[in-house]
Amino acid sequence: MLRVLILAALIWPLTACRDRTPTAAEPSAPASLPASPAMPGDPVSAGLDKPSLTQLLQAHLEERYQHPANASQLYLSQARLHGDRSLAQDAWRTAQRAGSASLALEAVTLWRSLFDQASANASFALSQDDVAMMHALCEQALQAQRWAEAMFWQLSLDRYGHHDAIDSMLETWMATEQPMPRDALRAQVDTYLKQYPSHDEAHIVCAALLAGDERYPEAFQRLNDVLHRHPDNLDALFAKALVEQRLGHLEAALKTVHTAMAHGGQQEFRFGLLRIDIELDLPGATLADRHIHQFVQQLPASARAINELTQFLLDHHHADAAQRLMEHYPLTEQEAQDAGLLAHRQALRGVTADQLDDVDAALRAFQQVTPASPLFAHAQLRLLTLTQESQGNDAAAQLMRHQRERFPDQLLLLVQLEFSALQQAQQPEQASALLEQIVDAYPEHDGLRYLRAMQRMAQQQIPQALSDLQLLVEHQPHNPIFLNAYGYMLADQKQDYAQAVPLLRRAITLAPDNAEIQDSLGWALYGQGQYDEARQWLARAYNALPSPEVARHYLQALMATHNEAEAQRILGQLYRSSSLDQAARSALLQQFPTLRAPSP
Numbered sequence: 239m240l241r242v243l244i245l246a247a248l249i250w251p252l253t254a255c256r257d258r259t260p261t262a263a264e265p266s267a268p269a270s271l272p273a274s275p276a277m278p279g280d281p282v283s284a285g286l287d288k289p290s291l292t293q294l295l296q297a298h299l300e301e302r303y304q305h306p307a308n309a310s311q312l313y314l315s316q317a318r319l320h321g322d323r324s325l326a327q328d329a330w331r332t333a334q335r336a337g338s339a340s341l342a343l344e345a346v347t348l349w350r351s352l353f354d355q356a357s358a359n360a361s362f363a364l365s366q367d368d369v370a371m372m373h374a375l376c377e378q379a380l381q382a383q384r385w386a387e388a389m390f391w392q393l394s395l396d397r398y399g400h401h402d403a404i405d406s407m408l409e410t411w412m413a414t415e416q417p418m419p420r421d422a423l424r425a426q427v428d429t430y431l432k433q434y435p436s437h438d439e440a441h442i443v444c445a446a447l448l449a450g451d452e453r454y455p456e457a458f459q460r461l462n463d464v465l466h467r468h469p470d471n472l473d474a475l476f477a478k479a480l481v482e483q484r485l486g487h488l489e490a491a492l493k494t495v496h497t498a499m500a501h502g503g504q505q506e507f508r509f510g511l512l513r514i515d516i517e518l519d520l521p522g523a524t525l526a527d528r529h530i531h532q533f534v535q536q537l538p539a540s541a542r543a544i545n546e547l548t549q550f551l552l553d554h555h556h557a558d559a560a561q562r563l564m565e566h567y568p569l570t571e572q573e574a575q576d577a578g579l580l581a582h583r584q585a586l587r588g589v590t591a592d593q594l595d596d597v598d599a600a601l602r603a604f605q606q607v608t609p610a611s612p613l614f615a616h617a618q619l620r621l622l623t624l625t626q627e628s629q630g631n632d633a634a635a636q637l638m639r640h641q642r643e644r645f646p647d648q649l650l651l652l653v654q655l656e657f658s659a660l661q662q663a664q665q666p667e668q669a670s671a672l673l674e675q676i677v678d679a680y681p682e683h684d685g686l687r688y689l690r691a692m693q694r695m696a697q698q699q700i701p702q703a704l705s706d707l708q709l710l711v712e713h714q715p716h717n718p719i720f721l722n723a724y725g726y727m728l729a730d731q732k733q734d735y736a737q738a739v740p741l742l743r744r745a746i747t748l749a750p751d752n753a754e755i756q757d758s759l760g761w762a763l764y765g766q767g768q769y770d771e772a773r774q775w776l777a778r779a780y781n782a783l784p785s786p787e788v789a790r791h792y793l794q795a796l797m798a799t800h801n802e803a804e805a806q807r808i809l810g811q812l813y814r815s816s817s818l819d820q821a822a823r824s825a826l827l828q829q830f831p832t833l834r835a836p837s838p
Contacts, residue, residue, distance in 0.1 A: 306332040306335035307332070307338055307341065310328075310329045310330075310332035311341065314326070314348065317329055317352075318348060323349055323368065323371075324367050326348045326349035327367055327370075329348070330342055330349060333345055339716075364398045369400065375387075375391050376388050376391035384751050385422065385423060386423055386426040387751075389426045389443075393443070396437075397439075421781065421782075422751060422782070423443075424447045427443055431444070438464045438467070441474075442471075442474050445460035445474075445477055454485060457477075458478070458481065461478045465478070470502070472498055475494055475495075476498065476508060476509065476512070479491045479498070479512055479516070483512075488516055495512055495513045495516065511547070511550050514550070515550075540573075541567075541569050541570070544564070545579070545586060548590075552586065552589050552590060552593065555593065557589075557590050557593035557594050558594070561594070564587065564590070580610075581606075581611035582610070584603050584606040585603070585604070585607045585613035585616070585617045586613070587603040588603030588607065588617055589616070597628055604618075608645075609645060615651055618641065621637070622634055622655055623659065626659060634659070635656075638656045649680065650689070653672070653686060657673060657689070657693075666697075670693060673686070673693055684710055684713055687710055688706070688707075688710055691703045691707050691710070692723070700731050703727060704727060704731075707727060708724065710724070711724050711741070715744075716748060718746075718749040718755060721744055721755075722745045722758050725741035725745060725762065726758040726761070728741070729742075729761060729762035730761070735765050735766040736766075738762045739762050739763060742758050745758075745759070746759050751782075754783070756775050756779035757775075757776060759775050760774075760776035760791060763775065764776070764794060764795050769795060769798040769799050773792075773795040773796060773801070776795045780792040784811065786812060789808055790826075792808060793808055793809060793830060797830065797832075802832070802833070805830070806833055809830065809836060810836035813835070813836045
């Protein structure tokens, strides 16, 4: 259950340098609940007095006739009056439709208060509506990158038996390519544990976050406490083995894996993979087919299991073994009818052939991969690159036109891949022409317009970039990525702080844990002369994202507020950063002449 979380917390980089231009992303619609409004005669409205029934009927009519804000206010008043969580959910749902952040917050606050009151009762049982509400709030927090809030809801869902919630969060997290704010998450988990101290999975999450910060004694203490209470907790055993492997305690890690298998872990693929991974780290270890077949025999040789093992072998560059494994366990006729299994197997065949330098076989396999495979993006990139290398740029361009027609739902991804390939091939004019052509063909596609805006900004075409971003903010006024890009460019390029700061305040309200937005807002406030508030925002940004650019902004705010001692400390961290060469270090000292050069 917690495999994705534990792996991510252990291996996620603590620091991440970023380009000033945010990563292009498809805008996502806010999460919503499928619930329908209460009507007289429904369980929700049973037993209500006549005025209440009248208000509920009026709310239903307001919603039907496209007045969701009015409906939300009516649902909210009735939810307060009767202490009804389902009506609070309806108030939140209609507030979302109305785009009213204040009403939505009011409804969520009321629902959570009512939920906390009800859950304190020993006989409390989570309803399907409660689960839907928690999932929706969790998804909304994820989309806005409010990670600590998302963690709270997912721990709550896990506590009530919905064990896929935390893995879902980390999968979303990885897709954003954001660094992990471990301090904020650990604080959220600790706060949660004060209320629910016996929730083992929360302790395991906290241990993984501690291990990610190399605080191994504390991580082991947490895991050992869980295992003392429940020696057969497979998630705790898995996390302990991972930490032991990371520390190089391979024999201890193997012992932990064997303990897990004795407690039922032999039926879980993750332990078999981890055992092979640890064994390969041992001095003089080799991978023989007998190891693979012995592992496969422990589990049902399903296509999903074989695909996962093949992926593991390819990740460790054992392409020969991966090829033999797929030949030995081909898809059955029934499995081949599953589009996802078939697409993923084709992608794995392509990766295998690619690692074996069999270009023709790789091209044939990658051409058969569909979006049903999690390796679709990689397959398209390698297909484009191999075609470009073996057949030339014209053939590659023709291929991508065909792929865009074939997979219209993947338009943004395919354009990004082709654009990046042209840039890497030192063809900036062709890359820009591609974006102009595509945006003209799809003028309503905000993701493509955003990509063009970032390209125009990189080429210092500031008026054109601002025009694109202004249009995007008009189309999606609640998209924090668009608000951040537009606000930062107004502040950094035009010094239009009066317009930039309100935009960035809206963005930070929508995504308060986003370090890039914190940096943008702090930098705009600095330009506006609001140095104290700027320093506060930039401190938060630097703690979550200590990149050279954020550090420079933070240094300027520290110097402006006469915090020389802290500035000297930050300069020392930045000066010793591996991302800075000698010329950059010298430029840094010239920018801050009153600070002394840190000792090596």
